[in-house]
Amino acid sequence: MSGQRSFPVDVVTEGPAEDPFARGTPEPDPIPGVEDVVLVASGKGGVGKSTVAANLACALARRGRRVGIVDADIYGPSVARMMGTGQGLDLDEQGRVIPAHSHAVWSVSVANALPPEAAVVWKGPLVAQAVMQMFREVAWPDLEILLVDLPPGTGDVQLTILEQVPVTGAVIVSTPQRLAAVDAERGIAMFHDLDIPVFGVVENMDAYVCPCCGERQRLFAEGGVELLARRRHVRYLGGIPLDPGAQELADSGRPLVVAAPESEAAKAFDRVAEAVERAVAQERRAREAVISDEARAEHEAFWEGLLEDEDD
Numbered sequence: 001m002s003g004q005r006s007f008p009v010d011v012v013t014e015g016p017a018e019d020p021f022a023r024g025t026p027e028p029d030p031i032p033g034v035e036d037v038v039l040v041a042s043g044k045g046g047v048g049k050s051t052v053a054a055n056l057a058c059a060l061a062r063r064g065r066r067v068g069i070v071d072a073d074i075y076g077p078s079v080a081r082m083m084g085t086g087q088g089l090d091l092d093e094q095g096r097v098i099p100a101h102s103h104a105v106w107s108v109s110v111a112n113a114l115p116p117e118a119a120v121v122w123k124g125p126l127v128a129q130a131v132m133q134m135f136r137e138v139a140w141p142d143l144e145i146l147l148v149d150l151p152p153g154t155g156d157v158q159l160t161i162l163e164q165v166p167v168t169g170a171v172i173v174s175t176p177q178r179l180a181a182v183d184a185e186r187g188i189a190m191f192h193d194l195d196i197p198v199f200g201v202v203e204n205m206d207a208y209v210c211p212c213c214g215e216r217q218r219l220f221a222e223g224g225v226e227l228l229a230r231r232r233h234v235r236y237l238g239g240i241p242l243d244p245g246a247q248e249l250a251d252s253g254r255p256l257v258v259a260a261p262e263s264e265a266a267k268a269f270d271r272v273a274e275a276v277e278r279a280v281a282q283e284r285r286a287r288e289a290v291i292s293d294e295a296r297a298e299h300e301a302f303w304e305g306l307l308e309d310e311d312d
């Protein structure tokens with residue numbers, strides 16, 4: 001057998017050195033001023049991820065939370081338009097961006113810094129840099145929850161954020177169509193692989209609610225997203241009905257939750273916000289439990305030391 005395994009066994013068993021998620025990789029530094037970062041993700045584009053992010057932020061703010069949004073969808077930024085924040089961002093004395101503020105939510109988007117119709121034509125490294133600037137070079141006020149509107153899919157931006165930002169959990173958005181649900185499942189798999197808690201799946205545009213009689217009608221086959229949630233052991237956070245006013249309101253910078261709080265869609269967003277609030281609180285308790293375990297170990301070590309001294 002000797003002489004056959006000449007490669008450096010230690011290196012091989014420790015995994016590739018450049019793997020950013022290799023075991024033992026230190027937790028990324030916290031974002032100054034931010035307690036919890038929650039990602040809003042989707043497998044496919046156009047399923048309503050930005051709509052969910054904007055309305056979820058407003059619903060959390062209405063529930064008394066201090067909330068911000070990072071628009072990490074660099075090539076298709078919608079947050080500035082949906083939140084009605086317009087162009088122009090100021091800098092503070094330290095050269096940090098002062099986030100825009102509307103509907104009691106703070107937000108940053110590349111769209112705040114570009115003319116309305118300008119296309120972002122940047123290569124990957126520049127995009128990664130811009131995304132990280134939106135986390136670390138912004139003068140965030142003290143925030144309880146910073147939502148992140150991700151680009152669709154499981155690409156570079158997702159990996160950059162997961163590598164460099166301490167993420168508390170993710171909310172997945174899908175529409176009822178099978179293809180959207182299949183892609184949403186890929187997103188869930190990515191978060192599970194990287195040990196990021198998935199708070200649940202939101203099924204957007206699942207039904208139409210008649211404005212006259214309030215009758216709720218499914219638009220597509222029922223149950224696919226719920227089934228996906230069960231298969232992946234994540235919570236089904238509920239359906240958001242298609243609201244004919246959503247697009248016009250989004251274009252005028254007033255999310256449904258703010259402009260039509262009594263609508264079925266706004267109430268559904270509030271239920272999602274409540275679930276996210278509870279999931280974040282649960283994660284916080286888990287973090288504190290880890291700290292108190294450490295504190296207990298330190299405490300025990302301290303007393304053990306004293307007892308050993310007494311024995312001497």
Ligand SMILES: Nc1ncnc2c1ncn2[C@@H]1O[C@H](COP(=O)(O)OP(=O)(O)OP(=O)(O)O)[C@@H](O)[C@H]1O
Nearest residue numbers: 045046047048049050051076205241242243246247
């Ligand atoms: N519940 C809803 N009712 C009616 N319209 C909706 C609803 N959700 C989203 N929309 C509309 O669907 C379109 C796509 O939504 P949105 O931009 O939020 O999707 P997205 O997943 O963020 O897209 P992408 O990431 O590809 O930019 C928008 O015109 C939006 O107004």
